[in-house]
Amino acid sequence: MSKHIAVVGLGSMGGAMATALHRAGWQVHGHDPSPAARSAAEKEGVHTVDSLDQLASTPYVVLSLPSASVVEATVPTLLTRPGTLAIVDTTTSQPATSAACASLAAEKGVAFVDAPVSGGRAGAVAGRLTAFVGATADALDVARPVLDALTDGQYRHLGDPGSGNVVKLLNNVLAAVNLVSVGEALAVAKAYGVDPAAAAAGISGASGGSKVSAAMYPDWVLTGTYDSGFALGLMARDAALAVETAAQRGEAPQLLAAASNRWQEALAALGPGADFTEIARTVAPSLTAEGTAAA
Structure with a gap:
């Protein structure tokens, strides 16, 4: 299994998840429009990039973004090159956005899972978040290594894309x-x-x-x-x-x-x-x- 992962959104939660993944042995690349967020992640051992398109083709991607509209703008860029296996969206987004992104990703042969999380920054740092998962069964299987890493198995599959x-x-x-x-x-x-x-x-x-x-x-x-x-x-x-x-x-x-x-x-x-x-x-x-x- 590839241990290459990208985290898009390095704020309080995304930065903590990126740090936890790095400490767990993943090779983590990250992006955030904020130079301060990128700098903080770099200090924790996360390699950051200045533009989102540099992360396209990364095998696994975690999204931690401020809104559904940002998710909608982000996913197409990540799908511009082959190589991505799964996108795990931890954003508290909207069901219709998750369903649309899952459909778009499926057209490219990529699994998309909506997995908004609970547990705060402390849970993210410890790798013990709780996730509410919406996905097809096949997409869930592909994304399972990432979900396990973020939650230590504390996630529940609730139904089709958007259910999470x-x-x-x-x-x-x-x-x-x-x-x-x-x-x-x-x-x-x-x-x-x-x-x-x-x-x-x-x-x-x-x-x-x-x-x-x-x-x-x-x-x-x-x-x-x-x-x-x-x-x-x-x-x-x-x-x-x-x-x-x-x-x-x-x-x-x-x-x-x-x-x-x-x-x-x-x-x-x-x-x-x-x-x-x-x-x-x-x-x-x-x-x-x-x-x-x-x-």
Whole structure:
């Protein structure tokens, strides 16, 4: 099996994945339009190139890009020369984009897998991300070495191309709902004189518990650190995309839509660069020392 791989997009997640692959023995080439991102990757042992077309014909390619539109612009360039076996797209993209890219790649004899990931930068560095996979069975078989390297086997094949992005968007919008609801609940606890941290611990051991109550609020909100590393603008985008994706199939999830609106309000108040856990500033200001204003 070839151990040559390219990573397109060397930001927080892509750079971490490139570094992990290099440490795992892959020969990694990378590209990013940002000179700073390329320089950071070079320091970790990743060989970078200045233009995307230099990566065409690399046997395996991982995409870690900011949006579906960038994926659409990137994939045709990677398919201009023969030699690529599989493209694994870890971007939180859109189902129709993934299906179109899979079809385009198949015409060239290349496997395309949508595999948006969860686990943050820490999971990427450790090679232990969780991936939501959409692909044909044949494409999955070709891409399996890359998926194994990125996730240590923690991925689930959910269906045809695009399925991975459907479920990843649903995962993120459920987290978005929970960040709103847990914040509101802990604010009620505080109003009754109950320590929010104690309330979160109690809830987390019972039926209302979740990763949000067990870790996100205790670690990032109640401590005032807000340093998860995931931007509020990205979560607001993903929540809106989940509702939009539902509408494309005639579904109208009212609770998900209401939560998405709360994220748009937080985006307007705090800006896209705020940490996503700072949603607490707008939905539960009594929990934060600074109220609704970013620190």
